[in-house]
Amino acid sequence: MDRTQNDYHFNFFSPRTPLAKRNRNMIVWLVIIWAVAIFGFQIALRVLEEPVAEQPLVEFNSVYERVYDGVASQEDYKLFASSVLHTLAKTHLLDNHREALRGAFTYGLFRAAGENTDALHAAIQQFQTKREQSLNITDQAYLEARVALEQLVLSVLAINPTDPRILSAPFSIVLEKKDVLDLEQQALTKEIMDRYLIHNRSVLTDTIVLGFPLHYFYTAVFLLVLFVGLCLAYCLMMDRLEKDKKLI
């Protein structure tokens, strides 16, 4: 390579002028801050997290084997059905998972019903009939049937009346599936419950900042503030630098 070919060569790491050198230093520092803030925090989140089960999963795990073996008590069935109902009440549930859980819930509910079985059956049929007949969800007869069924399920499962999972109960019953929970359904139910009720938690997720879980606040609010701050700092520094060099 002759001398001419070596002229005007530059790269980010070997700037040609003092201005470019200071610019490079600023960029290096900003990129380090940027990268640590974004990726470092998420890595810390990953390192610190532990899988934690929701209370309904703990209850489910305490009874599901007895339910599957057919040796569960009525109380076991109540816990089984109410814990499955908790998952059914979640808004984010895949269709096939919801379908499988409906079967498991109905099965548990009818076994927990005991002497209320006939009443439950009637209330379900009444609700489903009214649901088909009503033109909209404010129809009085439909609403009464829905509330009656909710109340019956509440009493059967002994759920706290303020527990919002009860709102999902009328929509989670599949009468055709009340008698059988086969092996495949059993395995699937357990798998779904684990999938939806175990969460990664740590001190970063359980600390509250301005009402937010810390990690959520950090990613949704603070990071954006930081990005604007980094950009602002760079512009101010560059303006100062260029002013010193009389470039602007």
Place this chain on the structure above:
Amino acid sequence: MKNFFFLLGLLLISFSTQASAAPTELEGTFKLGPTLIMIFVLILFILIGLKYRAKDTSDYYAAGRKISRIGSGMAIASNWMSAASFLGMAALMFGLGYHGLAFVAGWTGGYVLLLILMAGQIRKYGKYTAPDFIGDRYYSTGLRLASAIIVIFISIAYTVPQFAGIGLMFKWIMGIDYFYALLIGGGVVLIYTLISGMLGVTKNMQVQYIIIAISFLIPLFVLLYDYNYFFLLPPVGYGSVVSDIVTGIPLAEANYLMNVHGHQFAIVASPEYVMPWSTSTGVSFFQWMAIIFSLMIGTAGLPHVIQRFYVVPKSNDARWSVVWGLFFICIIYWTAPVYAAFGKILAAHPEVGRLAPDAIVIYTAQLGNVHPLIVGFLAAGAVSAAFSTTAGLLVSGASAFSHDIYVRVMNPNAEGKKQLLIARVGTVLMAVIVAMLAMLELALIGELVALTFSIAGSTIFPLFLLGIWWSGSNKQGAIAGLAVGVAISIFAITYFVAGRLGTVLPHHEFVSYYLGAWYFGWVGAPLAIITNILVSRFTKPTPIEIRKFLAEQVH
């Protein structure tokens, strides 16, 4: 003209009473108030476009380089604030919880890279379009042509979800089928872009940003106030909403707070919405990191974003326009999660049924019993967001077609009028292709947009990064790097499309996981950069004229 707006205002007021008394339907009915608001907004845009319409090619491509820092910042924000930001981001968070925040951070963090690595230098280089820069910097007509084709492809791919968003909003407002909504909405945005060109677009973008921001924020204040949360500062006030979703909201505490259907404001404990990498969403830590990285480098490689730096007078204006642009963007991004969080609770009752995630912003406002006219204004804001980005993308794609392919390669002696004609023909062609693709409804709006970021990150970003910061990056290196970026993009997109069509390709699961359509940029960009460096090291150096120009003019 004043009389027209006065009459329209009167009509809106008279219909507000009627609209508020009408029963709320989430879908399927013609909504008069929102329709009038949308017409008003669209007429406003067209009038501004007419007033500031492009007079020559300099106007068309770079708005005469007369735009102020704040004005350019607003235009950047408006250009950026697409249907993906306005509708798609809340949709992603509504469905994927914490995972959706990867999109929020990715789409904003990339601006830091864009600023410190590119903005000022791109302006100093002084070209009109991304292919212009690439063709000139790498002294290659072939690369100019290749990058112009990529720009057109990116513009089309990015415009598809915008059309989808426009279709969704027209469908919601007019109560018509998605197909017809798409045709009408697409037709309107096409006419508008053809009339105005970029000068009109830039002016319009400033107005559009104001409409986007106001329409997006008002319902949030209303929701937070109505449901007893701290409403004065929505980005902070919704923290308690998020925590309430984690712990659940019992019925007893909520018996006086209802959604529009009369369902109580209650939800079972749903930590999966907030906790990181929940198995319930099926998204892993790796995917989170890959998405955020790909979105960030994609941000710094998107042609229609880079093109915004050509419209400011000086390089420090380009830098400051990024700061302003990012700030304006963050105003929306800080608050988009509020819609998702409220939507989660307000749609918790099974009777609400399944809602199209991409319209969750609108549904949340409706379910929260926000006044129908405010919801209508929100929908008009969504249309504005999709409009502003679509117009910018169509101009960017048309510029690549007419300026970089037709004038630079096919007909260097073409007159200005001929160039404008070709640009407009290109715009129409693109709009037709986009409308056809949008009808396929391949994925969520936000996901489709993310795909284009990976393409830009794997192809354009490495060329700009090395082109600006390393004089040793030469034509051969650029060609090789681009070839690798394109190959990875085609590979990942092939697997994505095959998956959507139900075809299973070899190692489908493995490829779909590690080279997912939303984040293959994490592999594409580094490989393209490494290839570019390696090939450049072993081939003929960059000509001294280019090096001299870079050293003296750009750095």
